Amino acid sequence: MQNYLDELNEAQRSAVVETEGPSLVIAGAGSGKTRVLTYRIAHLLQQEVKPYRILALTFTNKAAREMKERIATVVGQHNASSLWMGTFHSIFARILRFESKHLGYPSSFTIYDTTDSKNLVKSIVKKMKLNEKAYKPGSVLSRISSAKNDLVTPVAYARDANRISADKASQMPMVYEIYSQYMRECYKSGVMDFDDLLLNTNILFRDFPDILQKYQHQYDYIMVDEYQDTNFSQYLIIKKLAENHKNICVVGDDAQSIYSFRGAKIENILNFRNDYPGYKIFKLEQNYRSSQNIVNAANSIIDKNQGQIQKNVFSENQIGNPIRVLKAYSDVEEGFLITNDIYEKRMKYQQEFKDFAILYRTNAQSRVFEEALRKKNLPYKIYGGLSFYQRKEIKDLLAYFRLTVNPADQEALKRVINYPARGIGKTTMDKVTAAADASGKTIWEILLNASATQLNVNAGTLKKLHAFVALIARFAAQLEQLSAYELAADIASASGIMHDLHGDKSIEGQGRIDNINELLNGIKDFSTTKQEEGITPSLVTFLEEVSLLTDQDNEGEDDINKITLMTIHSAKGLEFKNVYIVGVEEGLFPSLQSVDSEKALEEERRLFYVAVTRAEENATISFARSRYKYGELTYSRPSRFIGDIDQSYLEVNAEDITSVQPKNNTASIPRNFRKVGNQPSDRPNIKMNYSGSPTKPKINLNFNAATPDQIVPGVKVEHERFGRGKVINVEGLEPNRKATVAFENAGQKQLLLKFAKLKILT
DNA sequence: AACGCATATTTGAGT
DNA sequence: AATATGCGTT
Numbered sequence: 159m160q161n162y163l164d165e166l167n168e169a170q171r172s173a174v175v176e177t178e179g180p181s182l183v184i185a186g187a188g189s190g191k192t193r194v195l196t197y198r199i200a201h202l203l204q205q206e207v208k209p210y211r212i213l214a215l216t217f218t219n220k221a222a223r224e225m226k227e228r229i230a231t232v233v234g235q236h237n238a239s240s241l242w243m244g245t246f247h248s249i250f251a252r253i254l255r256f257e258s259k260h261l262g263y264p265s266s267f268t269i270y271d272t273t274d275s276k277n278l279v280k281s282i283v284k285k286m287k288l289n290e291k292a293y294k295p296g297s298v299l300s301r302i303s304s305a306k307n308d309l310v311t312p313v314a315y316a317r318d319a320n321r322i323s324a325d326k327a328s329q330m331p332m333v334y335e336i337y338s339q340y341m342r343e344c345y346k347s348g349v350m351d352f353d354d355l356l357l358n359t360n361i362l363f364r365d366f367p368d369i370l371q372k373y374q375h376q377y378d379y380i381m382v383d384e385y386q387d388t389n390f391s392q393y394l395i396i397k398k399l400a401e402n403h404k405n406i407c408v409v410g411d412d413a414q415s416i417y418s419f420r421g422a423k424i425e426n427i428l429n430f431r432n433d434y435p436g437y438k439i440f441k442l443e444q445n446y447r448s449s450q451n452i453v454n455a456a457n458s459i460i461d462k463n464q465g466q467i468q469k470n471v472f473s474e475n476q477i478g479n480p481i482r483v484l485k486a487y488s489d490v491e492e493g494f495l496i497t498n499d500i501y502e503k504r505m506k507y508q509q510e511f512k513d514f515a516i517l518y519r520t521n522a523q524s525r526v527f528e529e530a531l532r533k534k535n536l537p538y539k540i541y542g543g544l545s546f547y548q549r550k551e552i553k554d555l556l557a558y559f560r561l562t563v564n565p566a567d568q569e570a571l572k573r574v575i576n577y578p579a580r581g582i583g584k585t586t587m588d589k590v591t592a593a594a595d596a597s598g599k600t601i602w603e604i605l606l607n608a609s610a611t612q613l614n615v616n617a618g619t620l621k622k623l624h625a626f627v628a629l630i631a632r633f634a635a636q637l638e639q640l641s642a643y644e645l646a647a648d649i650a651s652a653s654g655i656m657h658d659l660h661g662d663k664s665i666e667g668q669g670r671i672d673n674i675n676e677l678l679n680g681i682k683d684f685s686t687t688k689q690e691e692g693i694t695p696s697l698v699t700f701l702e703e704v705s706l707l708t709d710q711d712n713e714g715e716d717d718i719n720k721i722t723l724m725t726i727h728s729a730k731g732l733e734f735k736n737v738y739i740v741g742v743e744e745g746l747f748p749s750l751q752s753v754d755s756e757k758a759l760e761e762e763r764r765l766f767y768v769a770v771t772r773a774e775e776n777a778t779i780s781f782a783r784s785r786y787k788y789g790e791l792t793y794s795r796p797s798r799f800i801g802d803i804d805q806s807y808l809e810v811n812a813e814d815i816t817s818v819q820p821k822n823n824t825a826s827i828p829r830n831f832r833k834v835g836n837q838p839s840d841r842p843n844i845k846m847n848y849s850g851s852p853t854k855p856k857i858n859l860n861f862n863a864a865t866p867d868q869i870v871p872g873v874k875v876e877h878e879r880f881g882r883g884k885v886i887n888v889e890g891l892e893p894n895r896k897a898t899v900a901f902e903n904a905g906q907k908q909l910l911l912k913f914a915k916l917k918i919l920t
Numbered sequence: 921a922a923c924g925c926a927t928a929t930t931t932g933a934g935t
Numbered sequence: 936a937a938t939a940t941g942c943g944t945t
Contacts, residue, residue, distance in 0.1 A: 419933060420933075520932060520933080725934090922945090924945105928938100930938080
C-alpha cells in the first residue's frame with residue numbers, strides 16, 4: 159500500500175501527490191495516464207478524503223469501470239463504489255434526476271437516443287411543411303447538437319449571424335425554428351437527449367446558485383480524463399464546480415484530440431493555463447507501451463501538425479520492428495492479406511487472438527474482414543454496428559419501459575402503440591397527433607381523456623386506445639409494487655411482445671426471444687449489483703444506465719480471447735501487441751470531407767497518430783487500390799499519411815506507393831458498366847403476370863368471398879393465406895369496413911373487408 | 921391493416 | 936450492399 163509511489167516515475171509521482179490546486183497533466187500516448195489517475199485517487203483516499211467527495215469524469219463507461227476496479231484493489235470495494243466516477247453524461251444525468259423539479263422536468267425523465275431525436279426532427283420538419291430533401295434529420299440534428307454543446311439557445315441561435323448564414327448556405331435556413339420546436343417537444347415529453355444532459359446541468363447551475371453551491375461543496379477534488387475531448391458545455395460545468403477550491407486536475411493529450419466533429423474544443427486544454435493561473439503542469443513523456451520504432455514513427459506523424467503543446471514522447475523499450483506497409487489490389491484482397499498475416503504471426507510467435515486488432519476509419523469497412531476471418535475460422539469480436547441495445551426487439555421492450563416510467567415520452571409511445579399490432583394504425587395516430595398538437599397536450603394526455611367525437615374515431619378504435627392506456631397505466635401502477643425485474647418480465651409478456659415473438663418459429667425469432675430473456679436477466683444482475691452498492695434498483699435507473707451505454711460496455715465473457723475489430727475512434731485508450739491499420743487511402747483516411755480543410759486534416763492526422771500508438775510491438779498499415787463504396791467500385795491511392803511517417807521507420811516496397819496511379823483519385827464506375835450480360839436494357843421492361851399461367855392454377859379457385867354483411871363476430875372463416883380463424887370484431891362503414899380475426903396459426907389480424915377474401919366456414 | 925415489391929438513401933467518427 | 940421508405944395488392 160505504501161509502496162505504490164515506487165511504481166511511478168518522477169513526473170507521474172508528482173502528478174499523483176500534488177493534490178491541491180489546479181494541475182494540468184499532459185499525458186503522451188502510453189505514458190501511464192490511467193495509472194496516474196487511479197493512484198491519484200487512491201492517494202487522496204489514503205489522505206482520509208471521503209470517496210464521495212471526489213468527482214472523476216471519464217470519457218467512456220468502460221474507462222470508469224476499469225479505473226474503479228483498479229482503485230478497489232488498493233482501497234477496497236466499498237470506498238471505490240462511493241466515488242463519483244463516470245462519464246459526464248451518466249454523472250450529470252444522476253444529478254439532474256435528483257434536481258429535476260427545479261427545471262420543471264419529472265424525476266423520471268427518459269433519454270432520447272439518436273434515432274428518437276432524428277424521428278422527432280423528422281416529424282417537426284413534416285409539420286412545418288419544409289422540404290424533407292433539404293432538411294435531413296441527421297444534418298439538422300448535428301446543427302442542433304452543435305448549438306447545444308456551445309450553449310447557444312434557440313433565441314441566441316436566431317440572432318447568431320454565423321449559424322444562420324451557414325444554415326442558409328446548406329439550404330436549411332429554418333434550423334433555428336426546428337431547434338426551438340425540438341426543445342419544446344422534448345420538454346413537453348419529459349425527455350432529454352444526450353446534449354440536454356449537459357446543457358440542462360449548465361442551466362441548473364446558472365439559474366440556481368444555491369444548487370451550484372451545494373455541488374461545489376460536495377466535491378472537494380475534481381478530476382477530468384481526456385480533457386482535450388471536452389466540449390464547451392462540459393468545460394463550463396467543470397469550471398463552475400471547481401471555482402472555489404480550484405482542486406482540479408485535468409489529464410489529456412492535445413495530440414489525441416479526435417472529437418471536434420461532435421463539439422470537442424481542443425482549446426480547452428490549450429487554454430487551461432489562462433483559466434487557472436498558478437496551475438502546475440506535469441508532462442508524462444515516457445511511453446511504456448510501444449517499441450521505439452512505433453513511438454518514433456508516431457512522433458514523425460504528429461510533427462506535421464501545427465501548434466502542439468511541446469513535448470518529447472520517448473520509449474526505452476526495444477527498438478522493435480519497423481511499421482510494415484501492405485498493398486492490396488482490392489478490399490477483398492486486403493482482408494485476405496491481413497487475416498493471413500494474423501494467422502501466420504499467431505503460429506510463428508505463439509500469440510493469442512486477443513493480441514491482434516484491426517482498426518479502420520469507418521464501420522462499413524468491417525465487413526470484408528469479418529468475411530475473411532470467418533472463412534479461416536478465426537474468432538473475432540466487433541465493436542460498433544448493431545449492438546445489443548440497437549436490436550428491434552430490445553428497443554421495443556425498452557420503449558415499453560420508458561413509457562411506463564414516463565408516459566409523456568412521445569417517441570416511445572409512437573414506437574409501441576401498435577406493436578404488437580393492436581389495430582391502431584396511421585390514420586388513428588394522425589388524428590390523435592393532430593388533437594395533441596392543437597391542444598398543446600401530449601399524446602398520452604389526449605389518450606387519457608379520449609372521446610370518440612373529439613378524435614373523430616369510431617367506437618372500436620376508441621376501445622383499442624383505451625385498452626392501450628389501461629395496459630400502460632397498469633404497468634405504471636406497479637412501479638412501486640414490483641421489483642424492476644418482476645415488472646420488466648410482466649411488461650414483456652403482458653405487452654404481447656413475447657407472444658408475438660413466439661409466433662415466429664424461425665431461427666431469428668428464437669434468437670429474439672433469447673435476446674429479450676437476456677435483457678431481463680440483465681435487469682436482474684443490475685438489481686443485485688445496485689443493492690450491493692446500497693442503491694434501490696428501479697426501472698428508471700436501469701433505463702438511464704442502458705441509455706448511456708455503448709457497445710463497448712457489454713463485452714461477454716466468451717469474447718475475451720478474440721481478434722478485435724473496431725474503429726480508430728473507439729480504440730482510443732486501448733492497446734494491442736499487433737495492430738493493423740487498414741484502408742489507409744486518400745478519401746477514406748483522411749476522409750473525403752476533411753481534405754479541403756487544414757483543420758480537419760490535422761484532426762485526421764491526430765486520429766492516425768492515435769491508431770499507430772495503439773500498437774505495442776507491431777504496427778501494419780494497409781491500403782487497397784480499389785474498393786466498394788455504396789455498392790460501387792472505386793479506385794484510390796495510398797494516403798498522404800503514409801508519406802508523413804519518417805521513412806526510416808517503415809518497411810515498404812517503394813514501388814507500392816509511387817507506382818502508376820489512376821488519373822482520378824476517387825474515380826467510380828457506375829454499377830451497370832461492370833455487368834457483362836443480362837443488362838436491364840436487354841430485356842423488355844414488361845412485368846410478367848403469372849396468375850393466369852396454365853401450369854399454375856390459382857389457389858383460390860374454390861374461394862367464394864363472403865359478402866361483408868355475412869362477416870359478424872363469432873363466425874368462423876377461412877383466409878387464403880392465413881388459414882382458419884374466428885371473427886372477433888367488425889367495425890367501420892363500407893367501403894372501409896374491417897374485421898379483426900383471430901387465426902388459428904397466423905395470430906390475430908385486422909383485415910379490410912373490401913380486399914380480404916374470406917370464406918365462411920359452416 | 922398488413923404484406924410484398926420497387927425505389928431512394930446511406931456512410932464519418934459516438935455519449 | 937444494406938436498410939428505409941413508398942406504393943400497390945389483398
